[in-house]
Structure formats: C-alpha cells, structure tokens
Amino acid sequence: MRLKLVPTVTNFDFFSRSKVWLGISGVFMVIALISFLLQGLNFGIDFRGGTTIRTESTTEINVGTYRDALAPLELGDIIISEVFDPSFDADQHVAMIRIQAQDGEEAVTAKMTKDAFAALSSVDPAINFVSVESVGPKVSGELIQTAIIAVILAISAVLFYIWLRFEWQFAVGAVLALVHDVLLTIGIFSELQIKFDLAIIAALLTIVGYSLNDTVVVFDRVRENLRKYKSKPLKDVLNLSINETLSRTMMTSVTTLLALIALLVLGGDVIRGFVFAMTWGVIVGTYSSIFVASAILMALGVKRDWSKPNNEAGTQVPQV
Amino acid sequence: MLFIDLWKKVVIWVVVALGLVLALPNAFYDRVEQFNDAEKAIEVGFDTPENLKKTELWTPFLPSGLVNLGLDLRGGAHLLAEVQVADVYAQRMTALWPDVRDVLRPERATVGTIRLQKGTPDELRVKISEPVGMDRALQLVRGLSQPVTSLGGAMSNDLDVRAEGDEIVVNLSVAEQAATTERTLRQALEIIRRRIDEVGTREPTIQRQGVDRILIQVPGIGSAAELKEIIGTTAQLTFQPVVGRGSNPEVPAGAGNEVLPSLNDEGVYYTLVSAPVVTGEELVDAQPSFDQNNRPAVNFRFNPTGARAFGDYTRDNIGSLFAIVLDGEVISAPVIQSHIPGGSGIITGSFTVEESTNLAVLLRAGALPAGLEFLEERTIGPELGADSIKAGQIACIVAGIAVLIFMVLSYGLFGIFANVALIINVGLIFGLLSLVGATLTLPGIAGIVLTIGMAVDANVLVFERIREEIRAEKGPARSIELGYEKAISAITDANVTTFMTAVILFAMGSGPVRGFAITLGLGILTSVFTAIFVTRLLVVIWFDRARPKKIEV
Numbered sequence: 001m002r003l004k005l006v007p008t009v010t011n012f013d014f015f016s017r018s019k020v021w022l023g024i025s026g027v028f029m030v031i032a033l034i035s036f037l038l039q040g041l042n043f044g045i046d047f048r049g050g051t052t053i054r055t056e057s058t059t060e061i062n063v064g065t066y067r068d069a070l071a072p073l074e075l076g077d078i079i080i081s082e083v084f085d086p087s088f089d090a091d092q093h094v095a096m097i098r099i100q101a102q103d104g105e106e107a108v109t110a111k112m113t114k115d116a117f118a119a120l121s122s123v124d125p126a127i128n129f130v131s132v133e134s135v136g137p138k139v140s141g142e143l144i145q146t147a148i149i150a151v152i153l154a155i156s157a158v159l160f161y162i163w164l165r166f167e168w169q170f171a172v173g174a175v176l177a178l179v180h181d182v183l184l185t186i187g188i189f190s191e192l193q194i195k196f197d198l199a200i201i202a203a204l205l206t207i208v209g210y211s212l213n214d215t216v217v218v219f220d221r222v223r224e225n226l227r228k229y230k231s232k233p234l235k236d237v238l239n240l241s242i243n244e245t246l247s248r249t250m251m252t253s254v255t256t257l258l259a260l261i262a263l264l265v266l267g268g269d270v271i272r273g274f275v276f277a278m279t280w281g282v283i284v285g286t287y288s289s290i291f292v293a294s295a296i297l298m299a300l301g302v303k304r305d306w307s308k309p310n311n312e313a314g315t316q317v318p319q320v
Numbered sequence: 321m322l323f324i325d326l327w328k329k330v331v332i333w334v335v336v337a338l339g340l341v342l343a344l345p346n347a348f349y350d351r352v353e354q355f356n357d358a359e360k361a362i363e364v365g366f367d368t369p370e371n372l373k374k375t376e377l378w379t380p381f382l383p384s385g386l387v388n389l390g391l392d393l394r395g396g397a398h399l400l401a402e403v404q405v406a407d408v409y410a411q412r413m414t415a416l417w418p419d420v421r422d423v424l425r426p427e428r429a430t431v432g433t434i435r436l437q438k439g440t441p442d443e444l445r446v447k448i449s450e451p452v453g454m455d456r457a458l459q460l461v462r463g464l465s466q467p468v469t470s471l472g473g474a475m476s477n478d479l480d481v482r483a484e485g486d487e488i489v490v491n492l493s494v495a496e497q498a499a500t501t502e503r504t505l506r507q508a509l510e511i512i513r514r515r516i517d518e519v520g521t522r523e524p525t526i527q528r529q530g531v532d533r534i535l536i537q538v539p540g541i542g543s544a545a546e547l548k549e550i551i552g553t554t555a556q557l558t559f560q561p562v563v564g565r566g567s568n569p570e571v572p573a574g575a576g577n578e579v580l581p582s583l584n585d586e587g588v589y590y591t592l593v594s595a596p597v598v599t600g601e602e603l604v605d606a607q608p609s610f611d612q613n614n615r616p617a618v619n620f621r622f623n624p625t626g627a628r629a630f631g632d633y634t635r636d637n638i639g640s641l642f643a644i645v646l647d648g649e650v651i652s653a654p655v656i657q658s659h660i661p662g663g664s665g666i667i668t669g670s671f672t673v674e675e676s677t678n679l680a681v682l683l684r685a686g687a688l689p690a691g692l693e694f695l696e697e698r699t700i701g702p703e704l705g706a707d708s709i710k711a712g713q714i715a716c717i718v719a720g721i722a723v724l725i726f727m728v729l730s731y732g733l734f735g736i737f738a739n740v741a742l743i744i745n746v747g748l749i750f751g752l753l754s755l756v757g758a759t760l761t762l763p764g765i766a767g768i769v770l771t772i773g774m775a776v777d778a779n780v781l782v783f784e785r786i787r788e789e790i791r792a793e794k795g796p797a798r799s800i801e802l803g804y805e806k807a808i809s810a811i812t813d814a815n816v817t818t819f820m821t822a823v824i825l826f827a828m829g830s831g832p833v834r835g836f837a838i839t840l841g842l843g844i845l846t847s848v849f850t851a852i853f854v855t856r857l858l859v860v861i862w863f864d865r866a867r868p869k870k871i872e873v
Binding site: 002003004005008009054056087113114128129130131132133134135136138139146147149150153154157158161162165198199201202205206208209210212213214216217219220221224244245247248251252254255256257258259260262263265266267268270271274275278 | 392400402543544545694695696697698699700701703704707708710711712714715718719720722723726727729730731732762763765766769770772773774776777780781784787788791806809810813814815816817818820821822824825828829832833836837840872
C-alpha cells in the first residue's frame with residue numbers, strides 16, 4: 001500500500017492555540033534578534049575583508065604549530081581551524097586559515113601568500129594551498145550593501161505580487177512569515193557562529209522563495225474555500241484549507257529535505273553552511289506557512305466579498 | 321474528456337527531445353571538451369594529426385555545447401581590479417602646466433608673474449601676482465580647452481577653469497572625466513585581454529564591472545599571484561638620458577629632471593631627464609632572448625619613428641649613459657657604445673628566464689593606461705574543484721534516488737510518471753544550461769539538487785488534487801482533469817514567486833551566487849513544464865491505453 005505521511009483526511013485544529021504558536025514564534029524571533037545583536041554574525045571574508053587560505057596536507061594537522069609558524073609574520077588576527085568531512089580520504093587533512101584585512105592593502109599581496117606558504121612548509125613539508133581567497137575592505141562593504149538590498153528587494157517584490165494576486169492581508173501574512181524565517185535563520189547562524197558569507201545570502205533568498213511557495217499554496221486554498229463556503233467562520237475556513245493542503249505540504253517538504261540532507265551529508269564541506277541554511281529554512285518555512293502566515297491572516301481578518309468578476313476562476317493573473 | 325491535441329503532443333515531445341539532445345554532450349564531458357578544443361585549434365590552422373584524431377571523439381552533427389564549469393569547480397584564478405582613473409586625471413593636469421605657462425607668459429604685463437601652486441592631484445593651481453589681470457588669464461587658459469561630445473549630444477569643454485582669489489584652478493570637466501574614464505577602461509580591457517592571450521590560457525573571462533572595475537577570471541591558472549604579475553604591471557617603458565648617478569634619493573634633480581631608483585642595485589639612484597627619448601609605445605616587437613654572456617634578456621624593435629629618434633640620439637651621444645626605465649624604476653643604464661641605426665636593441669638586467677619572458681609579453685601587449693588596484697582575488701586549486709564535483713555528483717545521485725523511491729512509494733504508478741518527468745527535468749536543465757552557455761558553480765549544483773526536491777512539488781499538488789476529487793466520488797477521467805485544472809493556480813503562484821527571487825539573485829549576485837540563481841531559475845521553468853505537460857501527457861497516454869474504471873493515486 002501507499003506510504004502516507006499524514007492520514008488521508010485530517011482534521012487538526014491549528015487555530016485553537018494560534019496565540020500560543022504566534023507567541024512561541026515571537027519569543028524565538030526575539031532570541032534570534034538578541035543573539036544577533038549580542039554575538040553578531042561570524043562574517044566570512046566576503047563581508048569583512050581579509051584572506052582565507054585552505055590548506056591540505058597528508059600529515060596530521062596541529063593547529064598550534066601552524067599558529068606558531070605564522071606568528072612571526074605579524075599578520076594580525078589569525079583564525080586557524082581544522083576541517084573534518086566524511087568525504088575526505090584517510091590521509092587528507094584540511095585546515096582553514098583566516099587572516100584579517102591588512103592595513104592599507106586592498107587585497108592580499110603575493111608576498112604574504114608566499115611568506116605564509118614558506119612558514120607553514122617549514123613545519124609541515126607536505127602542506128599545499130588548495131585555495132586562497134582575498135577580499136578587500138572596499139568590495140566587502142559593497143557586498144554587504146548589495147546583499148541587504150537583495151533581501152529587501154526580494155521581500156518587497158513578493159509583497160507586491162501577493163497583494164496583486166490576493167488581498168493585502170495575505171501579503172502581510174506572507175511577508176511576516178518571511179521575516180520570521182529570515183530572522184530565525186540569521187539567529188541560528190549567530191547562535192552557532194557558522195560562517196556567514198555571500199552564499200548564505202543566496203540561501204536566505206531561496207528560503208524566502210521556498211517558504212513563500214508553501215504559504216502561497218495554503219493561501220490559494222484559503223481563497224478557494226472562502227468562495228466555496230461563504231458563511232463559514234474564517235477560522236474554520238483556514239483550518240480546513242491547511243488540513244486539505246497538509247498532505248501536499250508534508251510531501252514537498254520531505255522530498256526537498258531528502259535532497260538537501262543528501263547534499264548536507266555528501267556534498268562536501270565547502271557548501272555545508274549553504275546547505276545547512278537551506279535545510280533549516282525549509283523546516284522553518286514549512287512551520288511558518290502554517291503557524292505564522294495563516295495565524296496573521298486570521299488576526300487581520302479578510303474581506304469576504306469575492307464577487308469581483310475577474311477573480312472568479314482564480315487562474316488568471318490580474319490585468320495590471 | 322482527457323484529450324491533448326496532436327500538435328501539442330508533438331510540440332511537447334520535440335521540446336523534450338531537443339532539450340535532451342542539447343544535454344547529451346555533458347554526459348561525455350571529457351571527450352566533447354577535447355573534441356571542441358581540437359576543432360578550435362584546427363580552425364586557426366593547427367591541423368596536426370593529433371588534433372584531427374581528436375575530432376573523431378564526437379559526432380559533428382550532434383550539438384557540442386557544454387555547460388561551462390565555474391572557477392570553484394574547475395580551479396583557476398579570479399581577480400577584481402580597479403583601474404586608477406584618478407591617476408590619469410592627475411597626469412592630464414600635470415601635462416597641462418607647460419601649456420598654461422606658455423599662454424600666460426606673453427601676457428606678463430597684465431597677469432604678472434605666474435607660479436605653479438600645490439593642489440589636489442586632480443587640479444592645476446596657478447597663482448598670478450596681478451589679480452586685476454584675472455579675467456584675461458582665465459580667458460587665455462579657457463582658450464586651451466577643447467570641446468567634448470558627450471553621449472547626450474550636449475557640447476561641453478574638457479576643462480573647467482575658475483578663479484579662487486588670485487589663483488587659477490583648472491579641473492577636468494565632468495563630461496571629460498566620464499569620457500576619460502570610458503577611454504581608459506576600454507584601453508585597459510584591451511591591454512589586459514592581449515596580455516592574457518599572449519600567455520595563452522583557455523577561455524578567460526575579462527569583463528568590465530561597474531564604472532572603473534575589471535573582472536578577470538582565468539581557469540586553470542595556478543594562482544592569482546601569477547596572474548597579477550602578468551596583468552598588474554603597468555609596463556610603461558621609457559628610454560631616458562642620464563644626468564647623474566648617486567646614492568641619495570633626495571638629491572636636487574634640477575628643472576625638467578627626475579630621480580628614479582635602480583631596479584636591481586639597492587641604494588642606487590639615477591638623475592634622469594624627464595622627457596623620454598623614446599617610449600614603449602613605439603615598440604613593434606619584443607622577444608625574450610639571451611645576451612652575449614648568455615644571461616636572459618629581452619630583444620626589442622622600434623617602429624620607424626621610434627627607430628629614427630633612437631638612432632639619432634645614440635649617434636649624437638656616444639659615450640654617455642642611457643637609462644631604460646620600466647614603471648619608474650631603472651632596469652639598466654648602459655653606456656652608448658656606438659650609433660644604433662636599425663631601431664632594434666636589447667634590454668639586459670639581472671633577469672631570470674621567467675622574468676624576461678614576462679617582460680617581453682608585457683612590452684608586446686603595450687602599457688596599461690593607468691595602474692590597477694586589486695580589490696578581490698581568489699585562487700581555487702583544481703583538486704578542490706574536482707573534489708567538489710565528485711561530492712556534488714554523489715549528492716545528486718543519492719538525492720535523486722531517494723526522491724524517486726519516495727515518489728513511487730507515495731503515489732504508485734503516478735509516482736513513476738512523476739519520476740520520468742523528474743529525470744527529463746534534470747536533463748532539460750543541463751540542456752538549457754548548455755544552450756545559454758551558463759556557468760555551473762558549486763552553489764549551482766546545490767540549486768540542481770534543490771530543484772530535484774522541489775520539482776516534484778507541482779506534481780504533488782496535482783496528485784493531491786486528483787486524490788481529493790476521487791474522494792469526492794468523481795469518475796477517474798474527471799478527477800484527473802479537475803486535478804490539473806484546480807492545481808494550476810497554486811502552481812503558478814508558487815512558481816512565479818520563487819522565480820522572482822531567482823531573478824533578483826541573478827541581478828544582484830555575482831560569481832557562484834549567480835550560478836545558483838541560474839540553475840534555480842531554469843529549474844523552475846523546466847519543472848513547471850515537465851509537471852504540467854510531460855507528466856500530464858504520460859498520464860493521458862496511459863489512461864487512453866488502460867481505460868481504468870477506478871484509479872488510485
């Protein structure tokens with residue numbers, strides 16, 4: 001027989017405790033915000049300038065020796081961390097070295113890389129630099145700006161589209177759910193101090209897209225049911241819509257998560273942060289489209305007069 | 321009833337077939353790549369047997385477009401350089417001073433004595449001792465300016481001349497600055513392109529970014545530092561008469577002279593006449609070679625004007641020192657032994673073979689119009705790229721299989737239809753990527769994996785609808801029809817919104833992020849196409865054959 005993630009017909013009451021859910025979400029958002037304000041994000045060089053060197057060696061890595069070897073170069077703040085990944089060979093030892101932006105230098109000088117290589121080779125002759133990336137303070141400042149603009153632009157474009165296709169209450173619900181997702185993602189990155197770079201911004205926008213996808217599917221059903229059951233209380237209509245789409249919500253989340261988890265485990269450490277952000281985003285996004293977006297819609301109330309002629313089928317994009 | 325017009329069926333199959341054929345070369349990446357390289361080489365005349373043999377690796381009538389691999393997958397160097405256009409403005413102002421002096425001098429009676437003042441580098445400040453003559457002075461200096469045609473067609477002059485107290489201040493006008501920036505950037509792009517082509521790496525990307533930046537990506541090069549040595553050097557070569565030689569950098573140079581350090585001998589400074597006899601612009605060729613002592617050197621040849629100037633000068637100054645200056649440093653200052661009439665010569669210094677080769681490349685390609693400052697540089701080793709591809713492939717396969725199994729378990733026969741569509745979908749993504757010549761990056765692979773997960777969404781929406789209709793006791797055909805009809809609104813809304821974020825990512829992002837946006841965006845297009853058309857077509861074909869009384873989804 002068929003694999004069923006949820007029973008064929010469900011009748012969960014998602015709204016009897018809608019205030020509690022909103023409250024929990026609110027608390028998490030506040031925690032995320034506080035963590036962000038207190039700890040800040042662990043920005044990668046994309047956003048704060050500096051140099052990262054990825055080293056590979058066949059011998060065991062000793063972070064302390066590396067640090068001592070680099071100390072005479074006086075490069076300022078240096079962070080060295082060893083990287084572990086199931087996809088590495090047994091004698092593949094990888095470390096990441098992050099060096100702060102040097103005063104007065106836009107990008108790394110060839111000399112610095114050469115010196116660092118010479119210093120590390122003296123303690124570990126088998127060492128090899130597999131990648132060296134360097135971003136100057138000028139560019140990193142601009143990258144932050146562009147990233148923030150991109151996220152804001154994405155959210156406003158969405159707000160506008162949903163407002164066109166639905167009603168403004170839907171748009172507000174959807175966008176608050178997005179803000180919720182973005183904030184919680186930033187929160188977990190700040191709490192766990194995972195490296196936050198340009199790719200994470202891409203992940204954030206994908207989360208925005210995914211969460212929205214989910215929210216829109218629920219809203220689409222709400223709109224349909226609002227027309228079908230003209231006298232049913234809003235709460236019941238919302239509940240019915242979420243229950244009706246629950247099977248689909250779960251199916252899509254599970255297939256997406258299956259793919260993401262495969263990538264998380266097997267995709268290598270270079271994109272792990274990126275994939276982690278997306279995995280987290282899918283979970284949070286699924287939750288928010290049910291418990292945040294709809295709860296806000298419920299709180300805002302919605303206009304029940306759907307007699308406008310061009311909205312009958314619900315399959316056309318309105319003329320704009 | 322369930323019915324799809326024949327022409328629609330044909331169109332769907334043709335699109336699918338076309339997409340898959342376009343994707344096909346990627347399945348044989350190495351072979352097709354060798355084939356393409358060989359084809360290119362033969363086109364420019366290298367029809368060696370080896371290359372001809374390689375053309376047999378692939379059938380010529382099949383498409384041979386490949387998905388470009390980004391630097392993070394192939395390895396290579398990435399540089400973002402800012403062209404120091406302000407230097408060019410400054411040079412222009414410095415060069416203007418003699419002209420200003422020459423027009424004001426005959427008018428001493430009205431303007432008084434004239435003196436150059438220190439100002440910011442992008443302006444020229446001249447003090448006159450008779451402020452009453454200011455109007456006349458301004459008029460004269462303005463006479464030096466020339467009209468600029470700007471894009472809007474509005475005419476303006478290249479110089480802004482104004483008075484500040486008893487000083488005349490000259491700037492480049494806004495229009496001229498824009499025109500200069502444009503010209504400088506175009507020259508810099510051209511020179512960089514020539515230099516990289518000289519070194520002969522494959523498929524470099526050299527693009528202008530923003531107003532004054534240039535993005536350079538060269539796959540396969542060992543390190544960004546290497547690349548920087550080639551493109552970062554200005555390579556302004558001049559030949560200047562030597563006035564004196566000493567160890568004091570602060571020695572007074574005298575009017576029209578300058579003091580420059582020696583490149584190889586530390587602590588040695590030459591006093592030179594600023595105006596060069598010949599410059600690198602008059603070179604027609606430069607080749608690495610060896611001098612009579614078998615040390616690496618660079619042979620060069622001048623064009624006729626350069627040759628004449630060089631010949632005349634060497635004839636008249638036998639026995640004196642002559643400095644060869646590169647980017648403000650004296651490479652060498654040999655004694656002129658004899659008249660050199662042929663216009664060719666040799667530069668010797670303490671070069672290594674590599675340095676002499678690089679210098680020859682730089683001299684051949686010409687000097688950069690302005691210095692470069694590097695804002696961003698990334699080197700990715702080819703091993704890391706190969707590891708990433710390997711990990712990405714495994715993840716793709718595992719993700720794909722997991723989703724396929726899950727879909728069959730959930731939807732049975734309909735799940736198989738969705739799976740066929742999913743496989744076609746991945747094929748179409750690669751086909752489209754090859755077609756538009758997009759670049760696949762590591763986040764791009766993540767985009768494909770994400771698409772695998774999300775592509776089934778449209779199918780899931782439809783299948784769940786069909787289930788609902790079946791529960792509502794509709795007939796099988798009617799259920800399928802209604803399922804598609806009702807799901808379309810949700811599918812549209814959901815995908816339009818995701819597509820919008822992909823577009824924004826593409827517009828705002830750069831490099832790897834852009835690669836992700838491309839695969840995500842294309843993935844949305846193909847997944848909607850496969851879910852709405854391909855799966856439906858499969859369902860209809862099956863339904864026509866089987867005519868089931870009851871369906872189970």
